[in-house]
Amino acid sequence: MRATSIGHAGILVETHAGSILCDPWFVPAFHGSWFPFPRNDQLSDDLLARIEGADFLYVSHLHGDHHDEPWLRRHLRRDIPILLPGFPTKEQQRTLAALGFTEFVRTVDTEELEIAPGLTVAIHIESSITDGPGGDSALVVSDGESILVDQNDCRTNDLGQLGAHGPVDLQFLQFSGAIWYPMVYEMPEEEKARLCRAKVESQFSRAMRYVEKVGSRYVVPSAGPPCFLDEDLFPFNVVTGDEPSIFPDQTEFLARLDAAGHQGLLNIPGTTIEVTPGGVEVTHPLPDDEVEAIFADKGAYLRRYQADWAPWLHDLKAGWARPSTDLLATLREWWEPLLAMAPTLRQQVGANMLLRAGDLDVLVDFPAGEVRAWDGEPYAFRFDIARELVETVVEQRAVDWSNSLLLSLRFTAWRESEFNEYVYNFLKSLSRLRMRRAEAEVVRKLTPQSELEAAQEPDIRIGDHVVQRRCPHRNADLAAFGEIDGCELVCTLHGWRFDLDTGRCLTSADHPLRVRPADEPAPSAEHAT
Template identity: 30%
Template sequence: MPLTAARKSSIDYIGHAGFVVRHDEFRLLIDPWFHPAFLESWFPFPDNGHLLERVAAGSYDALYVSHTHTDHFDRALLRMLPRSLPVLCAAFRSRDLLREMRGLGFSDITVLGHGESVPLRPGLQATMLLDTSHKEDSALLVELDGFRFLDLNDCHPKLTELPRDVDLLAAQFSGAMWYPNCYSYPLPVMREKVAQVRSGLLDTLMRTVAATDARAYVPCAGPPVFLDPALRVHNDREQTIFPHWADVAPSFVEAAPQVKIVDVQPGDRIDIVGGKPVTAAAPAPAPTDVAGYARRRQAQWGAHEQRPDTPVSTAELDAYFSRLIRRNRPLLADYQRDLTILSGTRRWTVMIRPVPPQPAVVAASPPALPPDAVPPGGATAGGTTASDGTAGGSAVAAGPPGSYELHVPPRVLRAIVDGEATWEEALLSMRIGLRRDPDLFDVTLMGLLRYGDTPVVTWQLRQDSSVSDETITRDGLRIQRYCPHAGEDLTDADIVDGVLECPRHHWAWDLTTGRCVRGGTWPLSVSPTE
């Protein structure tokens, strides 16, 4: 090809956080998701099933999967692809993604750390970005003859580490966690918490747009749709953290009128013309016929009811938690808490200590549930676990007082104990109900459950909470520079009425005491400059 010849570039949207980036004859497949995720609970929205055969049979030159969450890591789809396909893989501490890819038979794998780049073709380069906290998520900057496409999906690198001068940003606008909608809250409290989370999501998105100087934005990576009748309450756009783009767009336009919105539906193509993203025509509104979608996918969401529901025994649960505790002793140093698990007609107390007691799990008779309790096997109107951004940490030095309950359906608990699902997958399924008193997110407890299968991650979680020697000076105070929750730089964080708010996940601290007043219980190191 002569150096003066113009190369054609385009980006096909295949649903959720999935794209096919085209540069002349080169094809990069990104996060293809078609099959149900998280114990058959999440489905892509809108329905992209009409693209499955085309995507599975497509010819590609490289594959990038951002992380192991199954709304990005679709094993069924990945098994349909040639194992000779080159893979771009993030260098996560746990190496879980690398192992998963190798387990599927992919061998041509390029592992990239945070900020590392690789040329794919003349005029085409990819740069890996990582969430450098304990969370294992990644994003990709793709440069096509100078056009910069930043695919953040649902990854949140530090705002100060995001690339600038971005031509097209693809990033999450909807929630993707179980807080607050799986927790037991009175309806007025639930509405308030949902509003707070949605406001925080928009604030984070707008800060991301500003940090990247994004000229155009593609709404993506949410919301999912819940087709199982037991979960359809979570499709409520008003009462949950899963808004549709139409619900968010007016606020986005008001906050960033200079940013072009590239609103596409699965199957649409974005052409790069003159360094700008151009779509052929305005897309049709997203279809909302959930009932029809559910009929088409009944065999898939109905597969959850075919999972084994043999009750878990006390001995099985004790063996499970004893092993989990032993593998995560650094996280649990000086920590203790009793966790209640209810499943079917069974109730257990799990005694979490640095060294597991013998036994670690004790069975008890379940009490009668009060009328507003989260029923075993599902949530009431409202709830998703406290997200890494909106509910906060636990004290590492001592277990917080009060109660923490998990209402886990027998099928889900069986899948966890048998190793068929992780707690993270089970929580994201929205099939677990939660109750806590006081209403504080215990990072240590939830870190143990969510990441305990990969102790290198829980070790990093504890490191993230450590007080850094590096400080900033603001308002006559010497303040810890990096957020103890996920390491965000607090140099330019907002301070209002003596309260500092992290711009990334919106934890907040009273600067007179360093006490965390929103998010959790981890304090911030604060001292007078003199």
């Protein structure tokens, strides 16, 4: 088996039975904010031909750094068979079909499928409203001799499943950040820097848990970080290590792997990894000293990259939508019917959100389900976004503002108190289909039946405490992700923290954890109900 990095989460997997093109991303994403790092706009003609001639296409999910719509539209034949994750909706298939693709191979979550003689795949999905009605996915590829896990940035809850298809030879996985928090938030710089350091540590800890559970012979850092070439966003790059950013590059994670006794493989776009039962051979497209210079002299590398793409960025910005005549009326007509569909979600937000779009202040009154001009009313959440960007996503009728707008990091935010996931769930669910699922997800999480089901799952012991098996945030298995940190339990999947004495969630309200000292008897059935 040969795996060639093509940038970010992109991989070309080639076997004797066929080839699979995974997550090709070449056109900068999120309003020209994210660029592949290292750059992948200088691949060899031979590799580009193999990419465009692949036998199968796999797109893990619909985020713009994985689903590169402009590139897919121009570079792949329309009848390439597309391996579809078994998401609960057909949104991904409809999206790809709208680009003209015609051949789809729909898979069943975790089940192995032979797609060509001697070539087997299994796609594992993680479906959550926080990823949209589709979700995210990971791919396992076997050619009968070697097994590759392309985990990209899929945060599976059951870690053991990815290794259940046999001993893993190569594991590609995300280690870096892929979110706007805390960089865009208004807060003291010292606090922001502290939160960035904590976020990076949480990212590394999460990735290491996957590494330990999957047990691959070799680990390949993948799916990040991006780099930022717009001068306004350039400080988000980690160059000196002092920047308030959650985007460290793979050299830092490789050091963590090495310290823990795992074999990590440095890769850049064009790096080929040949896997055999006897070992691995890594071939870079550049001399070793030039590969090293990408990371050792990263600032100069990024400035050259920036200069090459400056004209493209200029033209992109020139095409952003100009202010319309009545943005407020458009948002009201679009959003108020969606708010009416989601009374439980609105209740969980429980406050106003202010959207400042340039000279227009729009208040989203979640308790009342209204969208109106702000007239000085109090609010608990605020987003300041350039009006032309808001106009652009409104003109596109973008249904997921996390993907289409917020991941650009081209905004600032403020919140009155702790994180409220339901605000973002609303902004990710701006269609009737998505909002129907968003509301159902909230109801499911709050219903007593779900609590009863969770209560029936055996508790587990972590250190000197017995805790419920599943994290109340996103159902992660605490047997894999739970860690004791002083008087707190940390779920390393997303870094959420809980007070071990009370079970109170220290990261967000209304997510208590069932916990007791290990030497304390379990409550009786009478008291447990």
